[in-house]
Amino acid sequence: MKKAVLLxxxxxxxxxxxGIKPEIAYTIDYGQTVAEREIYVSNxxxxxxxxxxxxxxxxxxxxxxxxxANSISENxxxxxxxxxxxxxxxxTLASMQSVKDGVKEIYLASxxxxxxxxxxxLNFYTLMNNLLFYQEGExxxxxxxxxxxxxxxxxxxxxxxxxxxxxxxxxxxxxxxGKCSGCIKQLKVRYELNIE
Numbered sequence: 001m002k003k004a005v006l007l008x009x010x011x012x013x014x015x016x017x018x019g020i021k022p023e024i025a026y027t028i029d030y031g032q033t034v035a036e037r038e039i040y041v042s043n044x045x046x047x048x049x050x051x052x053x054x055x056x057x058x059x060x061x062x063x064x065x066x067x068x069a070n071s072i073s074e075n076x077x078x079x080x081x082x083x084x085x086x087x088x089x090x091x092t093l094a095s096m097q098s099v100k101d102g103v104k105e106i107y108l109a110s111x112x113x114x115x116x117x118x119x120x121x122l123n124f125y126t127l128m129n130n131l132l133f134y135q136e137g138e139x140x141x142x143x144x145x146x147x148x149x150x151x152x153x154x155x156x157x158x159x160x161x162x163x164x165x166x167x168x169x170x171x172x173x174x175x176x177x178g179k180c181s182g183c184i185k186q187l188k189v190r191y192e193l194n195i196e
Contacts, residue, residue: 004103006017006094007053010151011167011189012109014156017045018114019157020107020144024052026094030086031061037174043164048163054101088121090127091141101136106132109145109160110152113185122146150185163194 003022006083007013017025027042039055046053063084074084087108094106114120122143129141145153153175154164168174169182190196 001104002099002102003105003107003127004098005041006035006090006109007045009038009045009167010109010169011164011186012111012145014041014151014163014167015153015157016109016145016151017158018049018159018163019153021049022051022107024054024101024103026097027053027091028093029055029057029059030089031059031063032088032091033172034058034168034170034174037168041168045163054097054098058093060089067173068183075149087117087124088128095132095137095139098139103139105140105142108141109143109153110119110143110145112147112149115146118122123131150189153190154193161193164189164193164195 002024004024004026005013005017005020005022007017007025009027025046026044027039028169029039032038042055043053072150089136091106098104098106106107108125110120111127118124125141125143125146132139134140143187148156166193167186168176169186170176170183171180174188178187
């Protein structure tokens, strides 16, 4: 069964990509501020792992909010980086491409620390899987990382440190700011893994 992974170039998606080595990886430029760096890192990872890489571009910046859109967060936002219905959007766009590519399973990496977002929970992924599988193409949504923290994924999949140091998790800049929640998470992962 042909597999694809959503690869953002962050620690979690790099670990999942390394662990399952799918036939294809999709990186989605949906108008996020850091798209350029996400694409660069994802392309680097795919070249290292000999995985086909496709970039899907759809400019939704005017619909976004929070740090990923370089704008003020909505009042219902659970965090500063929250972008309304982002994971749902990414899954839909990847599914549209998957039909063309003959992909039957789309893999995503959400971890334990993402569960304060509704779209980072088992319930969300179950609902998305049921909806997609119901429709033409019968594509499955798989998120095998929900029971782990990021540093545990690195250990589980035995990901080389070189790939982890390439990760880009910054929410506000194509050069890591070192201050946003994405950068703090990456620094925490490096500390937990004793990576300089």
